[in-house]
Amino acid sequence: MEPESPALQAPGGPPGPALELCGIDKRFGAVHANRSVSLAVSKGSIHGLIGENGAGKSTLMNIVYGFHRADAGEIRVNGRRVEIGRPRDSIEAGIGMVHQHFMLVERFTVLENIVLGAEGGAMLGRGLGEARSGLGRLGRKYGLDVPLDAEAGHLPVGMQQRVEILKALHHRAEILILDEPTAVLTPAEADQLFRMLALLRDQGKTVILVTHKLREIMAITDRVTVMRQGSVVHETATRDTSPKALAEQMVGRAVLLKVEKAPAKPGAVLLEVRNLEVRDRLGVPRVKGASFSLRAGEIVGVAGVSGNGQSELIEALAGIRVPTGGSILLGGQDLARGSTGLNDRRSHGIAHVPEDRLRMGVVASFSAEDNAILGYHARQRFNRSGFMRRRAIREDCAEKMASYDVRPPSPSLRITAFSGGNQQKLVLAREIDCGPSVLIVGQPTRGVDIGAIEFIHRRIVALRDSGKAVLVVSVELDEIMGLSDRILVMAGGEIVGEVPGSEATEEALGLLMAGVKGDASR
Amino acid sequence: MKPADKLPRWAEFGLLPAINLCAALLISGAVIRLIGESPWAAFKLMAAGAFGAQDSIGYTLFYATDFVFTGLAVAVAFHAGLFNIGGEGQAYVGGLGVGLVCLAFGSCSPWLVIPLAIASGCAFGAAWAFVPGWLQARRGSHIVITTIMANFIASALMTYLLVNVLIKPGQQSPETREFGPGAAMPPVHELLARIGISFAPSPFNMASLLALVACALVWAFLWRTRWGYALRVVGQNPQAAVYAGISPERTIMVAMTISGGLAGCLAVNELMGSQHRILLDFPGGAGFVGIAVALMGRNHPVGILAASLLFGALYQGGSQLSFDMPHVNRDMVILIQGLVILFCGALENVFRAPLAALLRPRAARPSP
Numbered sequence A: 001m002e003p004e005s006p007a008l009q010a011p012g013g014p015p016g017p018a019l020e021l022c023g024i025d026k027r028f029g030a031v032h033a034n035r036s037v038s039l040a041v042s043k044g045s046i047h048g049l050i051g052e053n054g055a056g057k058s059t060l061m062n063i064v065y066g067f068h069r070a071d072a073g074e075i076r077v078n079g080r081r082v083e084i085g086r087p088r089d090s091i092e093a094g095i096g097m098v099h100q101h102f103m104l105v106e107r108f109t110v111l112e113n114i115v116l117g118a119e120g121g122a123m124l125g126r127g128l129g130e131a132r133s134g135l136g137r138l139g140r141k142y143g144l145d146v147p148l149d150a151e152a153g154h155l156p157v158g159m160q161q162r163v164e165i166l167k168a169l170h171h172r173a174e175i176l177i178l179d180e181p182t183a184v185l186t187p188a189e190a191d192q193l194f195r196m197l198a199l200l201r202d203q204g205k206t207v208i209l210v211t212h213k214l215r216e217i218m219a220i221t222d223r224v225t226v227m228r229q230g231s232v233v234h235e236t237a238t239r240d241t242s243p244k245a246l247a248e249q250m251v252g253r254a255v256l257l258k259v260e261k262a263p264a265k266p267g268a269v270l271l272e273v274r275n276l277e278v279r280d281r282l283g284v285p286r287v288k289g290a291s292f293s294l295r296a297g298e299i300v301g302v303a304g305v306s307g308n309g310q311s312e313l314i315e316a317l318a319g320i321r322v323p324t325g326g327s328i329l330l331g332g333q334d335l336a337r338g339s340t341g342l343n344d345r346r347s348h349g350i351a352h353v354p355e356d357r358l359r360m361g362v363v364a365s366f367s368a369e370d371n372a373i374l375g376y377h378a379r380q381r382f383n384r385s386g387f388m389r390r391r392a393i394r395e396d397c398a399e400k401m402a403s404y405d406v407r408p409p410s411p412s413l414r415i416t417a418f419s420g421g422n423q424q425k426l427v428l429a430r431e432i433d434c435g436p437s438v439l440i441v442g443q444p445t446r447g448v449d450i451g452a453i454e455f456i457h458r459r460i461v462a463l464r465d466s467g468k469a470v471l472v473v474s475v476e477l478d479e480i481m482g483l484s485d486r487i488l489v490m491a492g493g494e495i496v497g498e499v500p501g502s503e504a505t506e507e508a509l510g511l512l513m514a515g516v517k518g519d520a521s522r
Numbered sequence B: 001m002k003p004a005d006k007l008p009r010w011a012e013f014g015l016l017p018a019i020n021l022c023a024a025l026l027i028s029g030a031v032i033r034l035i036g037e038s039p040w041a042a043f044k045l046m047a048a049g050a051f052g053a054q055d056s057i058g059y060t061l062f063y064a065t066d067f068v069f070t071g072l073a074v075a076v077a078f079h080a081g082l083f084n085i086g087g088e089g090q091a092y093v094g095g096l097g098v099g100l101v102c103l104a105f106g107s108c109s110p111w112l113v114i115p116l117a118i119a120s121g122c123a124f125g126a127a128w129a130f131v132p133g134w135l136q137a138r139r140g141s142h143i144v145i146t147t148i149m150a151n152f153i154a155s156a157l158m159t160y161l162l163v164n165v166l167i168k169p170g171q172q173s174p175e176t177r178e179f180g181p182g183a184a185m186p187p188v189h190e191l192l193a194r195i196g197i198s199f200a201p202s203p204f205n206m207a208s209l210l211a212l213v214a215c216a217l218v219w220a221f222l223w224r225t226r227w228g229y230a231l232r233v234v235g236q237n238p239q240a241a242v243y244a245g246i247s248p249e250r251t252i253m254v255a256m257t258i259s260g261g262l263a264g265c266l267a268v269n270e271l272m273g274s275q276h277r278i279l280l281d282f283p284g285g286a287g288f289v290g291i292a293v294a295l296m297g298r299n300h301p302v303g304i305l306a307a308s309l310l311f312g313a314l315y316q317g318g319s320q321l322s323f324d325m326p327h328v329n330r331d332m333v334i335l336i337q338g339l340v341i342l343f344c345g346a347l348e349n350v351f352r353a354p355l356a357a358l359l360r361p362r363a364a365r366p367s368p
Helices: A057-065 A087-092 A110-115 A124-142 A157-170 A187-202 A214-220 A243-251 A310-318 A357-361 A390-403 A420-433 A450-465 A477-483 A506-513 B009-034 B039-051 B054-079 B087-105 B110-139 B143-165 B188-194 B207-224 B226-236 B238-243 B248-264 B266-275 B286-296 B301-324 B330-346 B352-359
Strands: A017-028 A031-042 A046-051 A072-077 A080-082 A095-098 A175-179 A206-211 A223-228 A231-237 A269-279 A285-295 A299-303 A325-330 A350-353 A438-442 A469-473 A486-491 A494-500
Touching (some): A017 A057, A031 A046, A031 A072, A031 A206, A031 A223, A031 A231, A046 A187, A057 A095, A057 A175, A087 A095, A095 A157, A110 A124, A187 A206, A187 A506, A285 A325, A285 A469, A299 A310, A299 A477, A299 A506, A310 A438, A357 A420, A390 A420, A477 A506, B009 B330, B039 B301, B054 B087, B054 B207, B054 B226, B054 B248, B054 B286, B054 B301, B087 B143, B087 B248, B110 B266, B207 B226, B226 B248, B248 B266, B266 B286
Parallel strands (some): A046 A206, A046 A223, A095 A175
Antiparallel strands (some): A017 A072, A486 A494
């Protein structure tokens, strides 16, 4: 079932392109997502595709996989032109894709998931049997061991990703596209994935790695293509470039990769969390006895692989979830007790920038000015005995836009007309401008372009320097290490370690994130 | 709706509804032709029936008033993310509230009875809508299901009351006795006569003024108060509402209560303006037409006013048409109204994508 094609890999000579994109153009209404993009990916190589959010990487790959149809341009696989109008065409052309959000049926077994779309006839029995023996071979060849009879939803994420890869290989993919594959992995799991990808390359497969992380591009790819605003702006062999050069290509100007900040001067404890326990609706504990304190004038980062209780922790602190145990002490008052209500957190001086901006932080159909008062709409500044003070709201929003460099500075524009970075700046402005003593920030720069990242980081540091306490939760280790004065690591709902920001290394944090308890400094 | 299908405001609120209306009339015309009548003559008769004479204009405005109340009711719930199908039942029970006050105090001064009856109609309609609202907010029962069921319960309850309790003694048809003189909403033609303008008699009455006031209040509430803001946040993004410290549960109950109160006002127009008694099934489907009115009016009071006028004209013109054209019977008129509802409500997005493609600036169009 593995079509071996040694003829195409003429030893010595440069292998031809496995995938060629010529003049791909795609518009969504007024948005020009891909501007005549051309790209050639050599057979048997790992090709990186890097760019900021909204640069058009995902659109391009979705066109290759048949989710979208290009307005113009053509796709060639092994030099032959192919028409791709739906995912099936792409699978038949030998292209497999591992999506950022896995496309697995959670209640199916691994085997059932893998044969999905290639069942081989009306009755499942034979197809499953053949798949089982075929997968055994594949697994041995590429070192992809997965328990075929386990329920897919019960596997750890790293394993689920392997299932996705194995599924693509089972569908005879020669070209494998991975979209932001490391977003859900610990650093160690990511290394393992990269070893697997290298093995696939050495066996003659072609891999396209879509990412916005420079580190990954440098670590694993052979060539790299940089996209910006829908166009390819740069292509080079990876060994001929540097992270700094790539970052500048992505943004189009020089950037600072490090957060500049003076040493912290921690003051009194502002917020103290003791044995906090949070359960979800099903009663499953998500935060198990977390204890820590936040001091004035420091930034505390919470590192961890996504889904290890960080979201529940900050939602409990912000008052969105009611903790099932423990206490949250602020100025001698326990906020976890009684029905202090979700509303009071703001009046106690706790502001919150939520992790998922579009799901929680803004109302997508509202204007910028209406979003700039979300949560503060009942304050007297914005309404007089119930009636909204439209002019005050507009002026306030214009001020926020000016001081946080939100572009375009038009308060009446719909929030979704702004880029992710500008939306986030407005949310940050809203939360910081109300003068909190404690700011809780989830994923400060998710879906935010590099230019805005610098700005947001500077604002968070400035808030710290003005003597406030900041808690930052992020899945981006670079961000946590750059911003934090102290780093807490969460794994399995527990705080498994604490590392001073200045001494943190990726390896040490990675070990803790993977659940290896103990002193990180060893 | 894909982002690509966004229309400029004038097309969204003017052109698209007009195109939908034309499509509905086109198909209606084809059906009228099929049964051997002239569509052109039929539409002319309808237009004349709706706007051709003073009394027909009066009837058109009278029906339109019903639809403003039910349309606003649907719109307020819709802004909170709720699809209130129960306008019919809420209006019906609102009629009980209006009727009880009018029966009890009908002989008192109108200055006392009218405000009291309006308040009572609102309260009864609001109470009837509060129950599904509470069930949705606190028990998670789906509002569409519960409001539909509440319609049936309202119908059964009112039938029971009219047949067994409120019926005028010594009479066969299930109606109450006539309200007293103080319980009549002043008809517009009488008021005009007082200042020397003669206008043909029709049930067009001062409840229409109440409808206009309701439009203004709903607008101010939704877009100018913080409660309206909270209501819209809940409707657009319940998670953001929780984040903002707004309780979606409480907001849902408030929205349904307001919605039911607005629907209850229909009874002020129908009972105090025209029937002067409670009778069986007096809302006559206006609660459901309100859904189409709200959809067509884009859930905005101004749009709802315009859509109500259109549906009022369809109602009045339609009945005139079935009167004048022997082959076009009552069912045919209902078909025409149904087509308008279908195209302006359920199929409102059919022409959206082509229209959006047509109106897109040339520069943004994909090159062929």
